[in-house]
Amino acid sequence: YILNAIKAKEFYTKDKDYLVMRNQITIVDEFTGRILKGRRWGDGLHQAIEAKEGVTVGSETMTMASITYQNFFLFYKKLSGMTGTALTEAKEFKKIYNLSVDCVPTNKKVNRIDKEDVVYKSLYAKWKAVLYESLSIHEQGRPLLIGTSNVKNSEIVSGLLKEYNIKHSLLNAKPENAANESEIIAQAGRKGSVTIATNMAGGGADIFFCG
Incomplete structure (x- = not known):
């Protein structure tokens, strides 16, 4: 205890x-x-x-049996899958499942620009930089998606934008926000839109750019 x-x-x-x-x-x-x-x-x-x-304390749960995903999948005679992150784990797929990994090329040329990481000495400096970068992008009318690692951080960013009266959408695990997930994702690519999201918008979310 x-x-x-x-x-x-x-x-x-x-x-x-x-x-x-x-x-x-x-x-x-x-x-x-x-x-x-x-x-x-x-x-x-x-x-x-x-x-x-300070909520109601429920009864204790006990694990009667457990199995890892790796051992569970090995029960299948045939295994296959598709994911955007398989290539980096190719050695693990080969070692555990004896499966090879093939990379499917993109339909169009990748225009994404990967920049170097930026490290800050304090959380205050980090959030200040996020705010200034967001203001700069928003003033240009470009759609902006701010990714955060958890609900708490998403609400911190939301609070900063509210101080500058920047209209934005917030997507996180809280029911009042998660209930509007499809609508939030649908408008995330519109001109001038600002969207704050946790990992909910990170896997398989299609954001289309539109006016």
Whole structure:
């Protein structure tokens, strides 16, 4: 109980690792940015977080059996798949599944420009730079998509833009924002639009540029 209490306090953050919704703790998937309905952390950790946030503490869940994705997929006689990130993990696919990875070329020439990383000494300097860059792009009338790692950061950026009266859309795991996902994505490529999104807009989201 003591270890779980420490973990809950020091390593799990509200609006980053989980949301508090309707007197319940809801887990947020760190990779997709989406809520994991019905999922609970095991071994008493979920109860510790519930106690931390002052919501109703549920019953403890126990893992009766488990299997890794790798071993589960090996039960299939035939395996295939398609993803935009397979090439970088080609060695792992070969080692674990004995599968080769082929790269399908893009239909059109890639016009994306990859710039060097920019590192800041403080979060304040980072968010200040994000704000100034956003203001510059918005003044040019270009559509802008700001990607953040979690709900908390998306709301920080949203707050900064509100201070400058910049109209924008916010897409994160919170129900009031996730409910409008299709509409937010549909308008993200329009002239002058500003969209803030977590990883929800990072996988398989088609953003079309339009006037």
